[in-house]
Amino acid sequence: MSSDQLLRQFPPAELATLIATRRDLHRHPELGFEETRTGDAVFQRLAAAGLSPRRGIGRTGVFADWPAERPRILLRADMDALPLQEESGAPYVSEAPGRMHACGHDGHVSIALAVAERLSVSPESGPFRMLFQPAEEGAGGAEACAADGILDGVGSALGLHLWNQLPVGKIGVNRGALMAAVDEFSIDVEGPGGHGAAPHETADPIVGAARIIDALQSIVSREISPLDAAVVTVASIHGGSAFNIIPSAVRLTGTARSFTESAGKALPEKMERVVRGTAEAAGVRARLHYRRVNRATVNDPEMADLVIETAQRILGPESVDAETRTLGGEDMSIFLDRVPGCFFFVGSAPEGGHRPHHSPRFDFDERALAIGTVLFEAVAREAARRG
Numbered sequence: 001m002s003s004d005q006l007l008r009q010f011p012p013a014e015l016a017t018l019i020a021t022r023r024d025l026h027r028h029p030e031l032g033f034e035e036t037r038t039g040d041a042v043f044q045r046l047a048a049a050g051l052s053p054r055r056g057i058g059r060t061g062v063f064a065d066w067p068a069e070r071p072r073i074l075l076r077a078d079m080d081a082l083p084l085q086e087e088s089g090a091p092y093v094s095e096a097p098g099r100m101h102a103c104g105h106d107g108h109v110s111i112a113l114a115v116a117e118r119l120s121v122s123p124e125s126g127p128f129r130m131l132f133q134p135a136e137e138g139a140g141g142a143e144a145c146a147a148d149g150i151l152d153g154v155g156s157a158l159g160l161h162l163w164n165q166l167p168v169g170k171i172g173v174n175r176g177a178l179m180a181a182v183d184e185f186s187i188d189v190e191g192p193g194g195h196g197a198a199p200h201e202t203a204d205p206i207v208g209a210a211r212i213i214d215a216l217q218s219i220v221s222r223e224i225s226p227l228d229a230a231v232v233t234v235a236s237i238h239g240g241s242a243f244n245i246i247p248s249a250v251r252l253t254g255t256a257r258s259f260t261e262s263a264g265k266a267l268p269e270k271m272e273r274v275v276r277g278t279a280e281a282a283g284v285r286a287r288l289h290y291r292r293v294n295r296a297t298v299n300d301p302e303m304a305d306l307v308i309e310t311a312q313r314i315l316g317p318e319s320v321d322a323e324t325r326t327l328g329g330e331d332m333s334i335f336l337d338r339v340p341g342c343f344f345f346v347g348s349a350p351e352g353g354h355r356p357h358h359s360p361r362f363d364f365d366e367r368a369l370a371i372g373t374v375l376f377e378a379v380a381r382e383a384a385r386r387g
Protein backbone atom coordinates (compact mmCIF):
# COMPACT_ATOMS: atom_id res chain seq x y z
CA MET A 1 0.00 0.00 0.00
CA SER A 2 1.00 3.66 -0.19
CA SER A 3 -0.20 6.75 1.63
CA ASP A 4 -2.24 7.70 -1.48
CA GLN A 5 -4.03 4.34 -1.40
CA LEU A 6 -4.57 4.63 2.33
CA LEU A 7 -6.14 8.05 1.90
CA ARG A 8 -8.39 6.87 -0.94
CA GLN A 9 -9.61 3.94 1.18
CA PHE A 10 -10.05 5.89 4.41
CA PRO A 11 -13.74 6.24 5.38
CA PRO A 12 -14.81 9.81 4.45
CA ALA A 13 -17.13 10.13 7.45
CA GLU A 14 -14.32 9.17 9.81
CA LEU A 15 -11.97 11.68 8.19
CA ALA A 16 -14.66 14.35 8.57
CA THR A 17 -14.91 13.50 12.29
CA LEU A 18 -11.12 13.58 12.67
CA ILE A 19 -10.96 17.04 11.10
CA ALA A 20 -14.01 18.40 12.96
CA THR A 21 -12.63 17.18 16.30
CA ARG A 22 -9.22 18.65 15.61
CA ARG A 23 -10.64 22.00 14.53
CA ASP A 24 -12.92 22.21 17.55
CA LEU A 25 -9.96 21.62 19.85
CA HIS A 26 -7.90 24.06 17.80
CA ARG A 27 -10.47 26.79 18.39
CA HIS A 28 -10.41 26.10 22.13
CA PRO A 29 -6.78 25.53 23.16
CA GLU A 30 -6.02 24.93 26.83
CA LEU A 31 -2.64 25.22 28.57
CA GLY A 32 -1.02 22.47 30.64
CA PHE A 33 -3.15 21.25 33.61
CA GLU A 34 -6.07 23.41 32.40
CA GLU A 35 -7.40 20.91 29.84
CA THR A 36 -10.92 20.66 31.30
CA ARG A 37 -12.94 21.39 28.16
CA THR A 38 -10.65 19.08 26.19
CA GLY A 39 -11.02 16.47 28.94
CA ASP A 40 -14.82 16.76 28.75
CA ALA A 41 -14.77 16.16 25.00
CA VAL A 42 -12.43 13.19 25.38
CA PHE A 43 -14.50 11.69 28.21
CA GLN A 44 -17.73 11.95 26.25
CA ARG A 45 -16.30 10.38 23.11
CA LEU A 46 -14.73 7.49 25.04
CA ALA A 47 -17.95 6.87 26.97
CA ALA A 48 -19.95 6.99 23.73
CA ALA A 49 -17.60 4.32 22.34
CA GLY A 50 -18.65 2.05 25.21
CA LEU A 51 -15.44 2.51 27.18
CA SER A 52 -15.23 3.45 30.87
CA PRO A 53 -13.04 6.54 30.95
CA ARG A 54 -11.63 7.90 34.20
CA ARG A 55 -10.61 11.47 34.94
CA GLY A 56 -8.14 13.09 37.29
CA ILE A 57 -5.01 11.13 36.35
CA GLY A 58 -2.12 13.62 36.58
CA ARG A 59 -4.73 16.26 37.57
CA THR A 60 -6.47 16.91 34.22
CA GLY A 61 -5.67 13.69 32.35
CA VAL A 62 -8.21 11.12 31.14
CA PHE A 63 -7.64 7.40 30.56
CA ALA A 64 -9.54 4.24 29.70
CA ASP A 65 -8.63 0.55 29.97
CA TRP A 66 -10.10 -2.22 27.85
CA PRO A 67 -10.59 -5.07 28.33
CA ALA A 68 -9.65 -5.10 32.01
CA GLU A 69 -6.64 -7.41 31.87
CA ARG A 70 -2.90 -7.10 32.38
CA PRO A 71 -0.32 -6.24 31.25
CA ARG A 72 -1.57 -3.30 29.30
CA ILE A 73 -0.16 -1.51 26.31
CA LEU A 74 -0.15 2.23 27.01
CA LEU A 75 -1.32 4.34 24.06
CA ARG A 76 -0.56 7.97 24.79
CA ALA A 77 -1.74 11.27 23.34
CA ASP A 78 -1.01 14.72 24.76
CA MET A 79 -3.65 17.45 25.02
CA ASP A 80 -2.10 20.80 25.91
CA ALA A 81 -1.60 23.98 23.88
CA LEU A 82 1.03 26.73 24.07
CA PRO A 83 1.02 30.32 25.37
CA LEU A 84 1.21 31.89 21.92
CA GLN A 85 -0.96 34.30 19.88
CA GLU A 86 -2.03 32.48 16.72
CA GLU A 87 -1.23 34.06 13.34
CA SER A 88 -1.94 31.05 11.12
CA GLY A 89 -4.82 32.70 9.28
CA ALA A 90 -6.74 29.40 9.43
CA PRO A 91 -10.57 29.55 9.43
CA TYR A 92 -10.45 27.54 12.68
CA VAL A 93 -8.09 30.02 14.37
CA SER A 94 -7.82 29.93 18.18
CA GLU A 95 -10.61 31.77 19.99
CA ALA A 96 -8.51 32.05 23.16
CA PRO A 97 -6.23 35.11 23.14
CA GLY A 98 -2.59 34.22 23.70
CA ARG A 99 -3.18 30.47 23.46
CA MET A 100 -2.65 28.23 20.51
CA HIS A 101 -2.35 24.59 19.54
CA ALA A 102 1.00 25.26 17.89
CA CYS A 103 2.50 21.80 18.35
CA GLY A 104 -0.27 19.61 16.88
CA HIS A 105 -1.57 18.13 20.15
CA ASP A 106 -5.12 18.92 18.95
CA GLY A 107 -4.40 16.45 16.15
CA HIS A 108 -3.02 13.89 18.61
CA VAL A 109 -6.24 13.95 20.64
CA SER A 110 -8.35 13.60 17.50
CA ILE A 111 -6.26 10.66 16.26
CA ALA A 112 -6.26 8.91 19.63
CA LEU A 113 -10.06 9.17 19.91
CA ALA A 114 -10.45 7.59 16.48
CA VAL A 115 -7.97 4.87 17.46
CA ALA A 116 -9.84 4.18 20.72
CA GLU A 117 -13.08 3.82 18.74
CA ARG A 118 -11.48 1.48 16.22
CA LEU A 119 -9.81 -0.68 18.87
CA SER A 120 -12.80 -0.83 21.20
CA VAL A 121 -15.04 -2.51 18.63
CA SER A 122 -12.86 -5.62 18.59
CA PRO A 123 -12.69 -6.83 22.19
CA GLU A 124 -10.26 -9.62 21.27
CA SER A 125 -7.49 -7.03 20.83
CA GLY A 126 -5.52 -5.46 23.64
CA PRO A 127 -5.47 -5.11 26.52
CA PHE A 128 -4.98 -1.39 26.03
CA ARG A 129 -4.74 1.66 28.25
CA MET A 130 -5.36 4.89 26.33
CA LEU A 131 -4.02 7.99 28.07
CA PHE A 132 -4.93 11.57 27.20
CA GLN A 133 -2.06 13.25 29.00
CA PRO A 134 -2.05 16.85 30.21
CA ALA A 135 0.80 19.35 30.23
CA GLU A 136 3.40 17.94 27.86
CA GLU A 137 4.94 21.35 27.13
CA GLY A 138 7.28 21.56 30.09
CA ALA A 139 4.86 21.55 33.05
CA GLY A 140 5.35 17.91 34.01
CA GLY A 141 2.21 16.14 32.76
CA ALA A 142 3.82 12.75 32.14
CA GLU A 143 5.51 12.82 35.55
CA ALA A 144 2.16 13.68 37.18
CA CYS A 145 0.46 10.76 35.40
CA ALA A 146 3.31 8.41 36.36
CA ALA A 147 3.04 9.55 39.98
CA ASP A 148 -0.68 8.74 39.85
CA GLY A 149 0.09 5.20 38.70
CA ILE A 150 -0.59 5.34 34.96
CA LEU A 151 2.19 2.79 34.41
CA ASP A 152 0.85 0.29 36.98
CA GLY A 153 0.32 -2.94 35.10
CA VAL A 154 1.68 -1.44 31.89
CA GLY A 155 4.16 -3.52 29.87
CA SER A 156 4.87 -1.25 26.91
CA ALA A 157 4.07 2.23 25.58
CA LEU A 158 3.36 3.74 22.19
CA GLY A 159 2.87 7.33 21.12
CA LEU A 160 3.11 9.53 18.05
CA HIS A 161 3.72 13.15 17.13
CA LEU A 162 2.54 14.91 14.00
CA TRP A 163 5.72 16.24 12.46
CA ASN A 164 6.02 19.13 10.03
CA GLN A 165 9.63 18.36 9.22
CA LEU A 166 8.42 15.32 7.28
CA PRO A 167 6.04 15.32 4.29
CA VAL A 168 2.65 13.63 4.52
CA GLY A 169 3.08 9.88 4.04
CA LYS A 170 6.50 9.71 5.71
CA ILE A 171 7.19 8.26 9.14
CA GLY A 172 10.18 9.16 11.29
CA VAL A 173 11.47 6.82 13.98
CA ASN A 174 14.68 5.63 15.60
CA ARG A 175 15.77 2.34 17.20
CA GLY A 176 17.39 4.37 19.99
CA ALA A 177 17.25 8.04 20.96
CA LEU A 178 14.66 9.89 18.88
CA MET A 179 14.57 13.13 20.83
CA ALA A 180 17.08 14.87 23.05
CA ALA A 181 17.37 15.38 26.78
CA VAL A 182 16.27 18.96 27.48
CA ASP A 183 17.97 20.99 30.19
CA GLU A 184 17.34 24.58 31.16
CA PHE A 185 19.87 26.92 32.72
CA SER A 186 20.32 30.44 33.97
CA ILE A 187 23.53 32.24 34.90
CA ASP A 188 23.60 35.21 37.26
CA VAL A 189 26.65 37.41 36.72
CA GLU A 190 27.23 40.04 39.42
CA GLY A 191 29.59 42.90 40.22
CA PRO A 192 29.54 46.00 42.43
CA GLY A 193 28.17 48.31 39.71
CA GLY A 194 29.59 51.71 38.89
CA HIS A 195 29.97 54.64 36.51
CA GLY A 196 30.23 53.91 32.80
CA ALA A 197 33.18 56.31 32.62
CA ALA A 198 35.12 54.57 35.42
CA PRO A 199 35.27 50.85 34.61
CA HIS A 200 38.60 50.52 36.43
CA GLU A 201 36.84 51.25 39.73
CA THR A 202 34.44 48.34 39.47
CA ALA A 203 34.02 44.94 37.79
CA ASP A 204 31.83 44.77 34.72
CA PRO A 205 29.22 41.97 34.57
CA ILE A 206 28.39 42.89 30.96
CA VAL A 207 31.93 42.07 29.87
CA GLY A 208 31.91 39.02 32.16
CA ALA A 209 28.63 37.79 30.65
CA ALA A 210 29.95 38.32 27.13
CA ARG A 211 33.05 36.25 27.92
CA ILE A 212 30.94 33.53 29.51
CA ILE A 213 28.68 33.36 26.43
CA ASP A 214 31.74 33.08 24.22
CA ALA A 215 33.45 30.48 26.44
CA LEU A 216 30.31 28.30 26.56
CA GLN A 217 30.53 27.85 22.78
CA SER A 218 33.63 25.69 23.16
CA ILE A 219 31.97 23.09 25.40
CA VAL A 220 30.24 21.23 22.58
CA SER A 221 33.06 21.77 20.05
CA ARG A 222 35.98 20.89 22.39
CA GLU A 223 34.68 18.90 25.36
CA ILE A 224 31.90 16.62 24.09
CA SER A 225 32.83 13.71 21.82
CA PRO A 226 32.35 14.63 18.14
CA LEU A 227 30.34 11.39 17.85
CA ASP A 228 27.91 12.66 20.49
CA ALA A 229 25.38 15.33 19.48
CA ALA A 230 24.81 18.16 21.95
CA VAL A 231 23.77 21.82 21.96
CA VAL A 232 24.39 24.70 24.36
CA THR A 233 22.36 27.79 23.49
CA VAL A 234 22.27 31.06 25.41
CA ALA A 235 18.83 32.35 24.52
CA SER A 236 18.39 35.52 26.57
CA ILE A 237 20.52 38.30 28.10
CA HIS A 238 19.13 40.79 30.57
CA GLY A 239 21.15 43.50 32.25
CA GLY A 240 21.70 47.22 32.55
CA SER A 241 19.42 50.23 32.62
CA ALA A 242 21.22 53.25 31.15
CA PHE A 243 24.01 54.17 28.74
CA ASN A 244 26.34 55.46 31.43
CA ILE A 245 25.92 52.87 34.23
CA ILE A 246 27.88 49.66 34.64
CA PRO A 247 25.16 47.41 36.05
CA SER A 248 25.55 45.20 39.09
CA ALA A 249 23.79 42.17 37.56
CA VAL A 250 23.32 40.41 34.24
CA ARG A 251 21.19 37.31 33.82
CA LEU A 252 21.62 34.80 31.01
CA THR A 253 19.20 31.96 30.30
CA GLY A 254 19.42 29.13 27.83
CA THR A 255 19.06 25.47 27.08
CA ALA A 256 21.39 22.48 26.74
CA ARG A 257 20.46 19.36 24.76
CA SER A 258 22.02 15.92 24.53
CA PHE A 259 21.19 12.33 23.58
CA THR A 260 23.48 10.18 25.72
CA GLU A 261 23.78 9.77 29.50
CA SER A 262 27.48 10.66 29.34
CA ALA A 263 26.93 13.94 27.48
CA GLY A 264 23.93 14.76 29.68
CA LYS A 265 26.03 14.29 32.81
CA ALA A 266 29.06 16.15 31.41
CA LEU A 267 27.25 19.30 30.26
CA PRO A 268 26.42 20.87 33.67
CA GLU A 269 29.81 19.89 35.14
CA LYS A 270 31.71 21.48 32.28
CA MET A 271 29.46 24.53 32.21
CA GLU A 272 29.99 25.04 35.94
CA ARG A 273 33.76 25.03 35.48
CA VAL A 274 33.66 27.38 32.47
CA VAL A 275 31.24 29.81 34.15
CA ARG A 276 33.24 30.00 37.40
CA GLY A 277 36.64 30.22 35.71
CA THR A 278 35.57 32.84 33.18
CA ALA A 279 33.86 34.95 35.84
CA GLU A 280 36.97 34.77 38.01
CA ALA A 281 39.10 35.97 35.10
CA ALA A 282 36.69 38.88 34.51
CA GLY A 283 36.66 39.79 38.21
CA VAL A 284 32.91 39.20 38.63
CA ARG A 285 30.82 36.55 40.44
CA ALA A 286 28.72 34.09 38.48
CA ARG A 287 26.32 31.34 39.56
CA LEU A 288 24.95 28.62 37.28
CA HIS A 289 21.44 27.27 37.97
CA TYR A 290 20.84 24.08 36.03
CA ARG A 291 17.59 22.12 35.77
CA ARG A 292 16.75 18.96 33.84
CA VAL A 293 13.41 19.35 32.01
CA ASN A 294 13.17 16.11 29.99
CA ARG A 295 15.33 13.05 29.63
CA ALA A 296 16.15 11.82 26.13
CA THR A 297 13.26 10.02 24.41
CA VAL A 298 14.78 6.61 23.80
CA ASN A 299 12.94 3.90 21.89
CA ASP A 300 13.23 0.18 22.57
CA PRO A 301 14.82 -1.42 19.44
CA GLU A 302 12.21 -4.21 19.22
CA MET A 303 9.29 -1.85 19.63
CA ALA A 304 10.87 0.48 17.05
CA ASP A 305 11.20 -2.46 14.64
CA LEU A 306 7.52 -3.20 15.18
CA VAL A 307 6.65 0.38 14.20
CA ILE A 308 9.07 0.35 11.23
CA GLU A 309 7.71 -2.94 9.85
CA THR A 310 4.09 -1.91 10.34
CA ALA A 311 4.63 1.49 8.71
CA GLN A 312 6.43 -0.10 5.76
CA ARG A 313 3.58 -2.58 5.32
CA ILE A 314 0.92 0.14 5.44
CA LEU A 315 2.67 3.06 3.74
CA GLY A 316 5.28 1.37 1.56
CA PRO A 317 8.95 0.45 2.03
CA GLU A 318 10.16 3.98 1.22
CA SER A 319 7.90 5.62 3.77
CA VAL A 320 10.07 5.22 6.87
CA ASP A 321 13.11 7.23 7.92
CA ALA A 322 14.43 4.94 10.66
CA GLU A 323 17.36 7.26 11.48
CA THR A 324 15.31 10.27 12.54
CA ARG A 325 16.68 12.31 15.43
CA THR A 326 15.86 15.76 16.66
CA LEU A 327 17.19 17.92 19.49
CA GLY A 328 13.64 18.79 20.49
CA GLY A 329 12.37 17.15 23.67
CA GLU A 330 9.31 15.19 24.83
CA ASP A 331 7.99 14.05 28.18
CA MET A 332 6.98 10.71 26.61
CA SER A 333 10.60 10.07 27.69
CA ILE A 334 9.32 9.54 31.26
CA PHE A 335 7.26 6.54 30.14
CA LEU A 336 9.89 5.15 27.75
CA ASP A 337 12.45 5.37 30.54
CA ARG A 338 10.34 2.96 32.62
CA VAL A 339 8.77 0.59 30.09
CA PRO A 340 9.90 -0.47 26.60
CA GLY A 341 8.11 1.39 23.87
CA CYS A 342 8.29 3.54 20.80
CA PHE A 343 7.53 7.15 19.99
CA PHE A 344 7.37 8.04 16.30
CA PHE A 345 6.72 10.99 13.98
CA VAL A 346 3.92 11.12 11.42
CA GLY A 347 4.76 13.49 8.54
CA SER A 348 2.32 16.41 8.43
CA ALA A 349 4.10 19.23 6.54
CA PRO A 350 1.47 21.48 4.98
CA GLU A 351 1.68 22.37 1.33
CA GLY A 352 2.69 25.92 0.46
CA GLY A 353 5.13 26.98 3.09
CA HIS A 354 7.09 26.21 6.20
CA ARG A 355 5.00 26.28 9.35
CA PRO A 356 7.29 25.15 12.17
CA HIS A 357 6.09 23.70 15.45
CA HIS A 358 5.79 26.30 18.24
CA SER A 359 5.51 29.18 15.74
CA PRO A 360 2.42 31.44 15.57
CA ARG A 361 1.96 30.32 11.94
CA PHE A 362 1.93 26.59 12.77
CA ASP A 363 -0.60 24.41 11.00
CA PHE A 364 -0.45 20.89 9.61
CA ASP A 365 -1.84 18.91 6.69
CA GLU A 366 -5.00 17.24 8.02
CA ARG A 367 -4.50 14.20 5.77
CA ALA A 368 -1.93 13.22 8.39
CA LEU A 369 -4.84 12.62 10.79
CA ALA A 370 -5.99 9.67 8.67
CA ILE A 371 -2.46 8.29 8.29
CA GLY A 372 -1.78 8.69 12.01
CA THR A 373 -5.03 6.91 12.88
CA VAL A 374 -4.40 3.90 10.62
CA LEU A 375 -0.78 3.59 11.73
CA PHE A 376 -1.43 4.07 15.46
CA GLU A 377 -4.21 1.46 15.35
CA ALA A 378 -2.02 -0.97 13.39
CA VAL A 379 1.01 -0.69 15.68
CA ALA A 380 -1.24 -1.09 18.74
CA ARG A 381 -2.76 -4.27 17.28
CA GLU A 382 0.66 -5.57 16.30
CA ALA A 383 2.04 -4.88 19.80
CA ALA A 384 -0.95 -6.75 21.28
CA ARG A 385 -0.47 -9.64 18.86
CA ARG A 386 3.22 -9.99 19.76
CA GLY A 387 2.33 -9.82 23.45
Ligand SMILES: [Zn+2]
Nearest residue numbers: 103137357358
Ligand atom coordinates in the same frame (compact mmCIF):
# COMPACT_ATOMS: atom_id res chain seq x y z
ZN1 LIG B 1 5.65 21.14 21.50
Ligand SMILES: [Zn+2]
Nearest residue numbers: 103105136161
Ligand atom coordinates in the same frame (compact mmCIF):
# COMPACT_ATOMS: atom_id res chain seq x y z
ZN1 LIG C 1 4.39 18.37 21.00
